[in-house]
Amino acid sequence: MSELLLDAEALYLELKRGVQRLLTPDTALVGIWSGGAWLAERLAADFSVASGTISSALHRDDFGSRGLAKADHTTLPFDVNGRDILLIDDVLYTGRTTRAVINELFDFGRPARVQLAVLVDRGGRELPIEPAFSAARVTLRADQSLRLARADGGRFSFEVK
Amino acid sequence: MLSKRNPQLNKHGELIHLLSVEGLPRAVIEQILDTAGSFLSVNDREVKKVPLLRGKSVFNLFFENSTRTRTTFEIAAKRLSADVINLDIARSSTAKGETLLDTVANLSAMHADMFVVRHSESGAPHLIAQHCAPHVHVVNAGDGRHAHPTQGLLDMYTIRHFKSDFRNLTVAIVGDIVHSRVARSDIHALSILGVPEIRAVGPKTLVPGDLRDMGVRVCHDMAEGVRDADVVIMLRLQNERMNGGMLPSSGEFFKHFGLTPDKLALAKPDAIVMHPGPINRGVEIASEVADGKSSVILPQVTFGIAVRMAVMAILAGNEA
Numbered sequence: 001m002s003e004l005l006l007d008a009e010a011l012y013l014e015l016k017r018g019v020q021r022l023l024t025p026d027t028a029l030v031g032i033w034s035g036g037a038w039l040a041e042r043l044a045a046d047f048s049v050a051s052g053t054i055s056s057a058l059h060r061d062d063f064g065s066r067g068l069a070k071a072d073h074t075t076l077p078f079d080v081n082g083r084d085i086l087l088i089d090d091v092l093y094t095g096r097t098t099r100a101v102i103n104e105l106f107d108f109g110r111p112a113r114v115q116l117a118v119l120v121d122r123g124g125r126e127l128p129i130e131p132a133f134s135a136a137r138v139t140l141r142a143d144q145s146l147r148l149a150r151a152d153g154g155r156f157s158f159e160v161k
Numbered sequence: 162m163l164s165k166r167n168p169q170l171n172k173h174g175e176l177i178h179l180l181s182v183e184g185l186p187r188a189v190i191e192q193i194l195d196t197a198g199s200f201l202s203v204n205d206r207e208v209k210k211v212p213l214l215r216g217k218s219v220f221n222l223f224f225e226n227s228t229r230t231r232t233t234f235e236i237a238a239k240r241l242s243a244d245v246i247n248l249d250i251a252r253s254s255t256a257k258g259e260t261l262l263d264t265v266a267n268l269s270a271m272h273a274d275m276f277v278v279r280h281s282e283s284g285a286p287h288l289i290a291q292h293c294a295p296h297v298h299v300v301n302a303g304d305g306r307h308a309h310p311t312q313g314l315l316d317m318y319t320i321r322h323f324k325s326d327f328r329n330l331t332v333a334i335v336g337d338i339v340h341s342r343v344a345r346s347d348i349h350a351l352s353i354l355g356v357p358e359i360r361a362v363g364p365k366t367l368v369p370g371d372l373r374d375m376g377v378r379v380c381h382d383m384a385e386g387v388r389d390a391d392v393v394i395m396l397r398l399q400n401e402r403m404n405g406g407m408l409p410s411s412g413e414f415f416k417h418f419g420l421t422p423d424k425l426a427l428a429k430p431d432a433i434v435m436h437p438g439p440i441n442r443g444v445e446i447a448s449e450v451a452d453g454k455s456s457v458i459l460p461q462v463t464f465g466i467a468v469r470m471a472v473m474a475i476l477a478g479n480e481a
Contacts, residue, residue, distance in 0.1 A: 068213070
């Protein structure tokens, strides 16, 4: 797959349309660190809604083999109780990160609802997790990695390795 | 296998035991401080617990009494969801003649995953690290006069929190330096983090000249020692470690080296005052200073739990 096929800026506009349909008066956007956090930050500015950042580091299931992930913070500057939480991620793959951040989220309270919107769904799920919206679906080999990059000016692109 | 060069690190340079600040790469210290920052916010959550050490057993082996340090390790391990077993060894098997390594072998057979060790003999945690099973991690919670690495690291966290950049600081460590493992760990950590001026302040009997070999400026005069300091770390006068003759009296010590508002006024106006606790009011520090606006003694305690969580979480995630 070439990078041309995945225009991150075009997909962002698609994601924005999808997210707009999911917004409720109680929605708070929560970006999954790091790519999802950039997306949530931009979406929150575009829609003027509450937002935060969530890290999977403290709930990862591969902690025993991979060790503690680089320090990064969960910052949820609003009361999670009763909120409609819309998780935002750049790439959805096995679903393990999503599982970990849902656990993390519940350490802060009891949301009314949790949904997930992603830029790219690359399939390969290992858990029963499905996004409410994905801007694109792609197929990649298991040894390939796909992640969002953000340039200094804030412009998004994809890195495929 | 323990590396011959540094028994604390595995072959990838990752921390597997915390025995001493000495010899730790700067990147490892910064990783611990950054991680502690993430854990500090766990206290603000509705659920003040994370599952990193779920299913792991942490044994607190205190061959020397210390209610405070043991408690902070216990809280830290419990916030990480570990099972914590406190052994007051000073009053158990060792008193019946069991050797240190036999004690450790027995506890390993009970499926320990981590030992937090306080011992009056320098090097005891190192010895345990050399003889325990490969999956077991050892944290030194203070050994003799040698090291108290988690105290050193929480002191660094505190300094970074209030002063941000280490590279333009003057740090004065005051009091009973010769008996202090805290001072030794602080001096190593401050050097590794690039503090340009580290002063050891106290009477000749408690601040030996050979500290200069560690890159420290030795001051036997309190005014010279605290003048323009950004950070003043007061140490407890260790009465229980003194064999007499090193000091005329604690009153005499306070007169010359006790931190009073007058002496603190010589330091920078925004200087912070630290103390590893427990404090002896009127012996090394005046109450007006201990309770004053420059004092960060209680934040040190709070940070200490986050730093100990960070150390245990990092160790548990690394394999020998």
